[in-house]
Amino acid sequence: MNEEKHVRRIVIAGGGTAGWMAAAAIARTLGPAVDLTLVESEAIGTIGVGESTIPPLVNYNRLLGINEADFMRATQATFKLGILFDDWKDVGTRYFHSFGLTGKDHWSAGFQHFWMHGRAKGHEQPYDDYCLELVAALDGKFAHLPDDRMNYAYQLDSGLYARFLRRMAEKDGTKRIEGRIGRVELDAESGDIAALVLDGDRRIEGDIFLDCTGFRALLIEGALHAGFDDWTHWLPCDSAIALQTPNVRPPVPYTRAMAHDAGWQWRIPLQHRSGNGLVYCSRYLDRDAALERLLGNIEGEPLTEPNFLRFTSGVRRRQWYRNCVAIGLSGGFMEPLESTSIHLIQRAVLRFVRMLPAGRVSARDVAEFNDQQGQDMEQIRDFLVLHYKVTNRRDSAFWRQCADMPIPDSLTQKIELFRETGRVFRRNEELFAENSWVQVMMGQGIEPQSYHPIATKLRDDELEKLLATIRGQVSDTVAKLPEHHAYVARYCGAE
Ligand code: FAD
8 A cells, every 4th residue: 555645644724613523533533543733723713602512412522532520510511401492383382302202112103193192082291291301301400310311412612612622632642733824725736735824834734634614614615615505595594693691590401492583592501601692584683683682681691792693504515525524614504593513513523534534535435425414414404494494483574484485305205294194204314313303393383183003002091001101200200300500510520
């Protein structure tokens, strides 16, 4: 094998959450097998938002050998069991998308079929009562349970997470260079990236470059013009204002997503403060009105100046192009409703490590990476669009636009299948499993017209026993759980 052709020099451009997540994982996994350099500019800074996550991050940290309590102390993290959605189906309604499983599935049919049969037989207890994580969240309870029986994620300060990972990555051999990338130099023959040229003309050469420069996408778009698919016609919000407030009550183990007439508002409680943000569609709400709305619906006085952000929901057409891989916001962004951005970073980093070329970059690897990453993004997109499309809200031009918009065929199939039969299938390792789809589809107002006949196989007393047993297990377990905030304080050693 020709040694010269080996990918040894990996250069990461950008040191936000994406850059340092990539550096930490690559340095820890490959160690001295690669020569890893990260360039970032303190003067440019990072986007400074991104606080709510989903459960796979727990595994990412485990994979990197991170001690959870250390991580939570360093990032001021709390536990997250799901998202409470207010005013999405209709003003005045709410539902919860939890991370757990609801009830007990049979191999032939999900629990929702048995619950629907129960309802037809007069059992009125809500679907929510059968989900441990959901009941625990709304009760403000949390604990680690044996066998990972409590499925959770974190609410964290992503800037602190990047700093925490930086310490790890540097210890594991990553070289950090402070400086502003002024120019990206292409190889005249191959068209690949040859080097990053910093202000002052310092050159950083590499074999492969990870573009973690955020929305700027300096390498993948600025230099290589990989192209962008705009998804604004499906995800119309394009603006956000973020600010932080003190905690006026103990932090709860869930994120809130409160719809308003031109978008929605988040509230994310960390240990030491809360993150707040208004997401909106600038066609229907101007900046001043958006700020006024946000300031009118926060708890406590703001701790920070408002951070105004603009974005375009959509994806880079090629996530990996030539010798450049886009990771993080440079690869695309779908608005933060289901907290999926940091997860997409994680997926891209792990995928990249799995497909690290042995010699030259292989076109097959690139195609595989782009297919897999693209599929993740489309599946997440469909799940997000569901929240806007399926609603009874028609009280504003924004919601009427959402109700009227054409949606991807893949989503139509999922919605209509569930509406007709109560069935939902997880395809191709899709991120959001059946439980998520069922909770959100029912929460947004879809009433399935039928359910699987297997549910009717149960005698009335068997059905009653099944439902009562699951509810009992959930409520007994939750009753014994500690308060979330007390558990976090103890776990992180603050008590
Ligand atoms: P950035 O943080 O922007 O980092 C870019 C890096 O590139 C910086 O280090 C910068 O200095 C460097 N850089 C740029 N140009 C140059 C240059 N010329 N020279 C040198 N360095 C340069 N995600 C979630 O998972 N959960 C959430 O709840 C969530 N909420 C969000 C809310 C909003 C409104 C938005 C917009 C995003 C949200 N995200 C969320 C996404 C999340 O913020 C990002 O995915 C995450 O922070 C990663 O950002 P990044 O590292 O790609 O980019």
